[in-house]
Amino acid sequence: MRRNMRITWKFLQKFSLERTRSLLMSTRPIHVLDDNVVKMSTISPPPECLFKPMNFPHKVLMGPGPSNCPPRVLGANALPLLGHLHPEFTLIMDEVKAGIKYIFQTNNEWTVCVSGSGHAAMETACLNLLEPGDTALVGINGLWGERFADMVDRQGIDVKKLQRPMGEVFTHDEIEEALKKHKPALLFLTHGESSGSTLQPLEGVGTLCHKYNCLLLVDSVAACGGVPMFMDKWGIDCLYTGAQKVLSSPPGASPISFSERAKEKIKKRATRVRSFNFDMNHLANYWGCDGEARRYHHTGPISNIYAIREGLARLAEQGLEESWKMHKQCAELLHEGLEKIGLELLVKNKSIRNPCVTAVKVPDGVDWKAVTEYAMKTYRVEIAGGLGALAGKIWRIGVMGYNCTPDNIRLVLRALEEGLKMTGYSKL
Amino acid sequence: MRRNMRITWKFLQKFSLERTRSLLMSTRPIHVLDDNVVKMSTISPPPECLFKPMNFPHKVLMGPGPSNCPPRVLGANALPLLGHLHPEFTLIMDEVKAGIKYIFQTNNEWTVCVSGSGHAAMETACLNLLEPGDTALVGINGLWGERFADMVDRQGIDVKKLQRPMGEVFTHDEIEEALKKHKPALLFLTHGESSGSTLQPLEGVGTLCHKYNCLLLVDSVAACGGVPMFMDKWGIDCLYTGAQKVLSSPPGASPISFSERAKEKIKKRATRVRSFNFDMNHLANYWGCDGEARRYHHTGPISNIYAIREGLARLAEQGLEESWKMHKQCAELLHEGLEKIGLELLVKNKSIRNPCVTAVKVPDGVDWKAVTEYAMKTYRVEIAGGLGALAGKIWRIGVMGYNCTPDNIRLVLRALEEGLKMTGYSKL
Secondary structure, X not given: OHHHHHHHHHHHHHOOHHHHHHHHHOOOOOOOOEOOOEOHHHOOOOOHXXXXXXXXXXXXXXXXXXXXXOHHHHHHHOOOOOOOOOHHHXXXXXXXXXXXXXXXXXXXXXXXXXXXXXXXXXXXXXXXXXOOOOEEEEEEOOHHHHHHHHHHHHOOOEEEEEEOOOOOOOOHHHHHHHHHXXXXXXXXXXXXXXXXXXXXXXXXXXXXXXXXXXXXXXXXXXXXXXXXXXXXXXXXXXXXXXXXXXXOOOOOOEEEEEOHHHHHHHHOOOOOOOOOOOOHHHHHHHOOOXXXXXXXXXXOOHHHHHHHHHHHHHHHHHOHHXXXXXXXXXXXXXXXXXXXXXXXXXXXXXXXXXXXXXXXXXXXXXXXXXXXXXXXXXXXXXXXXXXXXXXXXXXXXXXXXXXXXXXXXXXXXXXXXXXHXXXXXXXX | OHHHHHHHHHHHHHOOHHHHHHHHHOOOOOOOXXXXXXXXXXXXXXXXXXXXXXXXXXXXEOOOOOOOOOHHHHHHHOOOOOOOOOHHHHHHHHHHHHHHHHHHOXXXXXXXXXXXXXXXXXHHHHHHHOOOOXXXXXXXXXXXXXXXXXXXXXXXXXXXXXXXOOOOOOOHHHHHHHXXXXXXXXXXXXXXXXXXXXXXXXXXXXXXXXXXXXXEEEEOOOOEOOEOOOOXXXXXXXXXXXXOOOOOOOOOOEEEEEOHHHHHHHHOOOOOOOOOXXXXXXXXXXXXXXXXXXXXXXXXXXXXXHHHHHXXXXXXXXXXXXXXXXXXXXXXXXXXXXXXXXXXXXXOOHHHEOOOEEEEEOOOOOOHHHHHHHHHHHHOEEOEEOOHHHOOOEEEEEOOHHHOOHHHHHHXXXXXXXHHHHOOOOOO
């Protein structure tokens, strides 16, 4: 049996140049058999695809995220690992916390990174802030409200929906009416809605929520850092964002912060948080937020923490005021350019446009996908399509962080204009 | 007010060399005020700590994990981002799947990476495979069984514990007895227990479980790739491992696989999986395991997937047989060396020693921490202490993946021997 296998093995090698090359380059003997370990004949062979190197083009990511990372962030991602509780690493965690407090404009003690994407931060908020018996009021004007409502529903917790079509935002009046009616423990709102490209006005909403004994939870994944955000002044009780948007860092670590009011609700829970990974009592300790010695909770995503630290440092050096201004200016440049080539923005009201993500209508009769494919093929520029009810009806262009430059705006406009011409669009 | 702020700002700069340097190097004007955006006076300043570069030593990580990453893995981690649904990226995901199937020796369709550390994979198994009404039987002979029992308890699901002190493993007889008694839906066992440094024999346990209509879930975070593992042949229904052990990749993406039997239990659930992030129905689709077009679920940790792909490629090139042999040989070299300097291993029975992590007793009267501090200070070598009941009583030495070389064994032995001498240990 083993002899047969040897023959098959050699036979396979003959027909696989990559495999042979890799074996020739290795310093070990080709056939290592050790009866004490295991008979070779019992092992399925390694997959051929892993013997070729990864090989893909560099792209300009102008969709709703991820955005490109600057070289300093990619460089940080390649630093050698430290232990997840080594003092050099916990110092970096402290710097990340300071950076998050800056971009959130908060002094909250419970300020950490969740190990995961924005969805993981969203679920952390859901699992910690709600428990059976609570009611959650969820503002749904795009994908993110829907996602949050789904997460709450999975916990068997009552969800009340406040709905608006994508491209619109909620007024204080309708929020207050819903707070009165449903008496929720929590209100969820999306700050920068990347599916409808709106920016929800938040000033005053915190005060409103607290008047009705409700916590305010805000998703600012596709906005924070690119637009004004004042967590403490605006009375936001829980806020999170993502690494791969304005912070221009790889996805996998997501900033989140909890107010004293939110922390108190978590501390007074009658039931355990239904996740070990996302339990803020543990995470707050691991991130050095509770004054106690850090205990091993889980192995944090060390490289992602290095990288987000550099993303935060980049933003700190630029300064929030300058970043907000750059995002505003680039968005305006983009909007003017889009209108110049005859396109119409989804959001009419300029004051509720999210500068980080712009939705623009696909003209009647134009094959939206042919245009994005042209942009990708010709310029390696990513332009995204719409989601849900707007699939096929809009394009979405992200202008965030490191990608927020007039050069990139010109590139995306050129790609879009040429792509439209290519499809025979007549209004040009 | 704004004028006052300006003065404070300049005053601060005067006393911060780093800040001043960084501002001088930037191309933007130092004071950018735009009343349309926000008044500068309302913004808390950026944290000084982010204006200094990260600066830490390279360490040899010979604890129970993370281990060091080879340059090719760190290089992959620094590759530019792709979109999480770009064809170039889903190809890489497919290669990762093929690599996981190889190291697990499985043909399971539902084979993916969970976005998170080994704990996230553990929770994914818990949340998908169990639902209210089920009983879980948890083998506890160290930290990992305890963690899993905690996760199950958080779901309000009945936990039965099968217990052994750290350093011991479970026999087939006691497993069968417990299966008969508790009629569990799931048995959890730890393959490589990093807290007690044991290796649980698994052959035959799957058959035993299936006889009692029970699924077998195995944690092989601190073993897989370094010791024989045959998921399909051994009848394991769910298996997971971590990136930062034998795969020598940064933590943040963890391989997991589900048998047809496990998949069927998930498909027949009466209740929804209590997590959006960890719902295998979504993850299987995102990882292209269900034959349908991939839908957007969450933004995968793109860089971590590049890196684990390289970690898997490295192991595929080495070959499992060779890797298992190397881990065995290096462990034996370490064990001989430890005995030569008069130390005693925690696990007496050679056949149940986990070659990836070795627990060695701290001699009476020796300050364990002084020795590990000496090793770190003098050689930048990490040697870990014990956990739980064994805290202060053992050292733990990890020999995994890229770090599994005779050179590293010699280094760790030298550091340990010198550290012991330094504390005045007399038996040497």
